[in-house]
Amino acid sequence: MARFNENFLELKESYLFSEVAKRVSAFKEKYPDRDVIRLGIGDVTLPLGKTVVQAMHAAADEMSSAETFRGYGPEQGYDFLRQAIAGHYRTFGVELDEDEIFVSDGAKSDTGNITDLFSRDNTVLIPDPVYPVYVDTNTMNGRNIVYINGTAENDFLPMPDSSVQADLIYICSPNNPTGACYNRSQLREWVDYALENDAVILFDSAYESFVSDDSLPHSIYEIDGAKKCAVEFCSLSKTAGFTGTRCGYTIVPKAITSVSSDGTEMSLNKMWNRRQTTKFNGVPYVVQRAAAAVFSDEGMKEAREMTACYMKNARIIADTMEELGIRYTGGINSPYIWFECPFGMDSWKFFDFMLEKAGVVGTPGAGFGKNGNNWFRLTAFNNAENTTEAMRRFRDLF
Numbered sequence: 001m002a003r004f005n006e007n008f009l010e011l012k013e014s015y016l017f018s019e020v021a022k023r024v025s026a027f028k029e030k031y032p033d034r035d036v037i038r039l040g041i042g043d044v045t046l047p048l049g050k051t052v053v054q055a056m057h058a059a060a061d062e063m064s065s066a067e068t069f070r071g072y073g074p075e076q077g078y079d080f081l082r083q084a085i086a087g088h089y090r091t092f093g094v095e096l097d098e099d100e101i102f103v104s105d106g107a108k109s110d111t112g113n114i115t116d117l118f119s120r121d122n123t124v125l126i127p128d129p130v131y132p133v134y135v136d137t138n139t140m141n142g143r144n145i146v147y148i149n150g151t152a153e154n155d156f157l158p159m160p161d162s163s164v165q166a167d168l169i170y171i172c173s174p175n176n177p178t179g180a181c182y183n184r185s186q187l188r189e190w191v192d193y194a195l196e197n198d199a200v201i202l203f204d205s206a207y208e209s210f211v212s213d214d215s216l217p218h219s220i221y222e223i224d225g226a227k228k229c230a231v232e233f234c235s236l237s238k239t240a241g242f243t244g245t246r247c248g249y250t251i252v253p254k255a256i257t258s259v260s261s262d263g264t265e266m267s268l269n270k271m272w273n274r275r276q277t278t279k280f281n282g283v284p285y286v287v288q289r290a291a292a293a294v295f296s297d298e299g300m301k302e303a304r305e306m307t308a309c310y311m312k313n314a315r316i317i318a319d320t321m322e323e324l325g326i327r328y329t330g331g332i333n334s335p336y337i338w339f340e341c342p343f344g345m346d347s348w349k350f351f352d353f354m355l356e357k358a359g360v361v362g363t364p365g366a367g368f369g370k371n372g373n374n375w376f377r378l379t380a381f382n383n384a385e386n387t388t389e390a391m392r393r394f395r396d397l398f
């Protein structure tokens with residue numbers, strides 16, 4: 001008899017955003033005429049940039065002719081894209097070898113897939129609240145998870161605790177869901193902690209393009225020593241509107257090594273390459289051409305314009321919180337606004353209340369961990385008109 005992976009019994013019945021979608025569908029079925037504004041899942045609304053679309057068209061044309069048609073591509077990504085990504089890192093003062101860069105279909109998949117490379121015996125340190133994929137994927141593997149608390153008292157930026165022993169450490173900065181962003185000296189502490197404990201940091205930088213404060217790091221590799229202990233995941237989903245187009249990149253430095261129980265030297269970079277060549281066939285050529293166009297001067301300009309649009313929405317939401325005297329974080333170096341639930345409600349109760357009374361969808365903080373029980377997340381990814389209308393309805397709740 002095939003025995004199923006019983007670790008799945010430890011998971012919540014559905015993934016956070018599936019649960020939100022389910023509740024919204026039920027609401028729409030009940031009230032088909034109600035207009036619902038979605039500020040829940042962080043899904044972009046602006047179209048792809050002109051330069052990106054032109055590159056996609058040109059690549060599609062190449063696929064239509066036998067001379068330029070492409071079949072299987074390199075699982076790690078085409079050289080032209082890996083070079084463009086390396087160029088992007090150079091703008092942060094970070095030098096990467098191209099074979100440390102792996103093109104993927106996004107940070108969500110890779111932050112989950114990377115768990116293949118680590119022993120099930122490893123203890124995983126996860127900040128709470130945080131993006132639920134880290135907890136769910138390690139739960140599927142049956143790993144021991146320890147949590148560190150992000151609270152209003154530490155500005156949702158928990159720091160290493162020498163009494164906690166961990167082998168793998170997840171950090172998301174700018175943080176999803178709180179919008180909090182570690183500064184250089186805080187990341188320095190995390191890198192030192194990882195190096196002292198022979199731990200590996202899994203650094204999710206999916207929101208790096210929203211960092212507007214020049215003193216804040218975009219990449220963990222801006223910290224000396226990080227290449228010995230950190231894998232970094234990034235994505236074009238939020239940077240350039242690729243949530244539906246799908247393209248991200250994972251950096252696995254060659255300096256991250258370990259010795260097996262029988263004394264064999266192991267390289268995380270080689271292992272990831274082995275994993276990807278076995279389980280992944282690469283990102284479509286057309287999408288990689290589009291992704292490379294994001295890193296051109298014109299493509300970056302368009303991406304920055306999109307970010308600026310979303311950040312205006314973030315300002316509209318943050319201003320509403322200030323006006324109503326609601327405690328919040330985020331919205332400056334991040335497209336998320338994280339606020340304390342009003343009326344003493346817990347976050348799922350507030351979710352139902354806001355949907356019912358205002359027709360506005362957000363994401364309950366409880367979905368990101370227990371420290372989110374009384375907090376709530378709104379995204380800046382809708383358009384200005386809907387965001388303004390959502391905040392008008394929000395004010396009317398008071």
Ligand code: MLT
Nearest residue numbers: 040041042043108176237
């Ligand atoms: C979110 O809303 O947290 C994100 O859109 C989820 C994701 O990027 O997978």
